[in-house]
Amino acid sequence: MAATKCGDGLELYWCKDMGTCIRTLREFRRSEVIICETPTFEVHPPTNEECLRACNAGASSTSGDIEDFFVAHAFLSHCPQVQEEICEQFCSHKSIPTSLRHSAIAKARIRIQQQAEEVAAWWGRNAVPESQRTADREVLSRVAVAIGVCQLNAHNLGGSSTSRGIFRIGSKLAHACLRPSTIYRFTSNGEGAHIVLASSIKRGEPLTTCYLGPIYGHVSSRLRIKFLSISKLFRCRCDACTIDPDYMRGLPCPRCLMKCQDGLLALNEVRRNGVWRSHATAVRAMADASIPSQWRCNECLQVISDDQMNASSSPREFDLEDAVLNLRVRLQEEVPGREREKLVHSLHNNINDVARHLGTSHWATISMIRMETEEQANRLLLQNVHLNCRQGESDSSEDVTRCLVENFLLVARFDKISGVNGDIALARDVALYATSKCGAVLDEGLKHGFHEMLESITEQAKIEFGSLSFEAQTLNQLCATLKSQMHG
Numbered sequence: 001m002a003a004t005k006c007g008d009g010l011e012l013y014w015c016k017d018m019g020t021c022i023r024t025l026r027e028f029r030r031s032e033v034i035i036c037e038t039p040t041f042e043v044h045p046p047t048n049e050e051c052l053r054a055c056n057a058g059a060s061s062t063s064g065d066i067e068d069f070f071v072a073h074a075f076l077s078h079c080p081q082v083q084e085e086i087c088e089q090f091c092s093h094k095s096i097p098t099s100l101r102h103s104a105i106a107k108a109r110i111r112i113q114q115q116a117e118e119v120a121a122w123w124g125r126n127a128v129p130e131s132q133r134t135a136d137r138e139v140l141s142r143v144a145v146a147i148g149v150c151q152l153n154a155h156n157l158g159g160s161s162t163s164r165g166i167f168r169i170g171s172k173l174a175h176a177c178l179r180p181s182t183i184y185r186f187t188s189n190g191e192g193a194h195i196v197l198a199s200s201i202k203r204g205e206p207l208t209t210c211y212l213g214p215i216y217g218h219v220s221s222r223l224r225i226k227f228l229s230i231s232k233l234f235r236c237r238c239d240a241c242t243i244d245p246d247y248m249r250g251l252p253c254p255r256c257l258m259k260c261q262d263g264l265l266a267l268n269e270v271r272r273n274g275v276w277r278s279h280a281t282a283v284r285a286m287a288d289a290s291i292p293s294q295w296r297c298n299e300c301l302q303v304i305s306d307d308q309m310n311a312s313s314s315p316r317e318f319d320l321e322d323a324v325l326n327l328r329v330r331l332q333e334e335v336p337g338r339e340r341e342k343l344v345h346s347l348h349n350n351i352n353d354v355a356r357h358l359g360t361s362h363w364a365t366i367s368m369i370r371m372e373t374e375e376q377a378n379r380l381l382l383q384n385v386h387l388n389c390r391q392g393e394s395d396s397s398e399d400v401t402r403c404l405v406e407n408f409l410l411v412a413r414f415d416k417i418s419g420v421n422g423d424i425a426l427a428r429d430v431a432l433y434a435t436s437k438c439g440a441v442l443d444e445g446l447k448h449g450f451h452e453m454l455e456s457i458t459e460q461a462k463i464e465f466g467s468l469s470f471e472a473q474t475l476n477q478l479c480a481t482l483k484s485q486m487h488g
Helices: 049-061 066-077 080-089 103-126 137-153 221-231 306-312 317-332 337-358 363-382 394-418 424-436 444-465 470-487
Strands: 004-007 010-015 019-024 033-037 041-043 155-157 160-166 182-186 192-196 281-284 294-297 303-305
Touching: 041 066, 041 080, 049 066, 049 103, 066 103, 066 137, 066 160, 080 137, 103 137, 103 221, 137 160, 155 182, 182 444, 221 317, 281 306, 294 306, 303 306, 317 337, 317 363, 337 363, 363 394, 363 424, 394 424, 394 444, 424 444, 424 470, 444 470
Parallel strands: none
Antiparallel strands: 004 010, 010 019, 033 192, 041 160, 155 160, 182 192, 281 294, 294 303
C-alpha cells in the first residue's frame, strides 16, 4: 500500500504487523491538536425501549455482550456507504496478519469471530425494528465484521463505556503502552481529538496512542501483552514491552535488603508509621522476558543476573499480580455497598503481604497503595475530616495528612518513572484534603514536593481535558492555594 495523505501533516502507510497506520509529514509540538474529527460510525444504547429489551434478550441468550448488539443495531441503521467503509477500511478479526496468529491470538480470534457471528445471526432473527431482520448471509457476515471492527478500533464517546465510535483517521493510530505520542479526548462538540502528549513529534514518526485504559495501563508488560493479545489480537512490540527497562516490575535488590526467615521483606522495610517507603530496587534492563537480560539496583548500582533475581524473588509474584488486578477491576465496578466493603476489607488485609513479597516499586504493590490512598482520601472528604472536629486530636490529624500526602507522592513518582500519566482524580482528592488543613501540618520539603507534583499533573489535565475543563481548573486552583500556604 502506497502512503496516502490523510490530513494536515499526516499520511497513511502500511505496517506489516499493525496494518494501516499514520505518520507525520511535519513536526508537531506538545499539546497541539493533531487530529480532530467527528465519528464516521457511532454506537449508542438504543433510545427505543423495545429495541433495548431486544438487545438485553440477545445478550442473555448468546455468548455476546450487550454492546455487540448495540453495534449490530447501529450498523444496520447506517447508510450503505458507511457500512462499506467500516467493513473495508478498518482492521477486524478477519484481517489479522498470518504472522501474528500464534496460539493466544488464534484462540482469541476464533472466540471473537464465533461470538460476532452468533450475535449477527440472533439479531437477524429477532431484530427490533423488524426492518433489520434478515437471513441474507452476506449482510449477517458484514454485521459480524462490524462487531469485530468495533472491538479492535472503537473509541469511547464522552467517557461512556457503551457509547463508542469509529473515526476515519483516529481509529488507525498505532499502539504504545507507555509514553504514547498522543492522547485521545472526546470534545464537547462531539469530535474526537488526539493531542500531542510527547514533548514533540518529529517529521516521519508514527502516531501512537494507548489502547489499554486506566487499569491495564498500570500493569507489567506480561499482563499488558496478554490483555492486548486476547482483546486487540496483536502481540505488543512497543518499546515499553521489548527494549526499555521494565520499571513496572521493580523488585527488592537481593544484595541490599535482607529478608526475614519467612523469605519476605520485614514490614518496617516497606512501611513505617503508616507511610509506605521506597527501598533499594532492581529493575530489568529489558522488558521482554524472552530475551536474557540483566538487572541493576538503583542504590548499590550492582548488576544482577536473571538467575539471581529469579532465585531471590517471590515465587508467588504472578499469582499476586493476578489477584491485585482482579481486585482493582472489581473496585472500579459499581458493586453494592456491602460487597464493596468486603473488597476494601480484602485490600487492607492483604496490602502488607503483597508489599513484603514484591516491595514498593512493583506495580502490584503500587496499585494497592493507590487503592488504599483513594479509599482514605474519599473517606476523609466524605466524613468532613472528622478527626479535627474535636479538640485534642490535632496530632492524629497531622499524622493522617502527612501519611496521605507521602503515600500519594510515592504513587505519583512511580507513575512518572514508569512513563504513565499521573492519577488526576487521586491528586485532586489528596490536594483537597491537604489544603483544607491549611498546609500547616506539612514540612516545607514535603510541601515543595507535593506542589511540584501537583503542577505536573495539572499540566497533564490541561492536555487531557482542556485548559478550561473542570478537572484542570480545580487542580489549578489547588496549586495556587498550596503555593500561597507555602509562602504564608
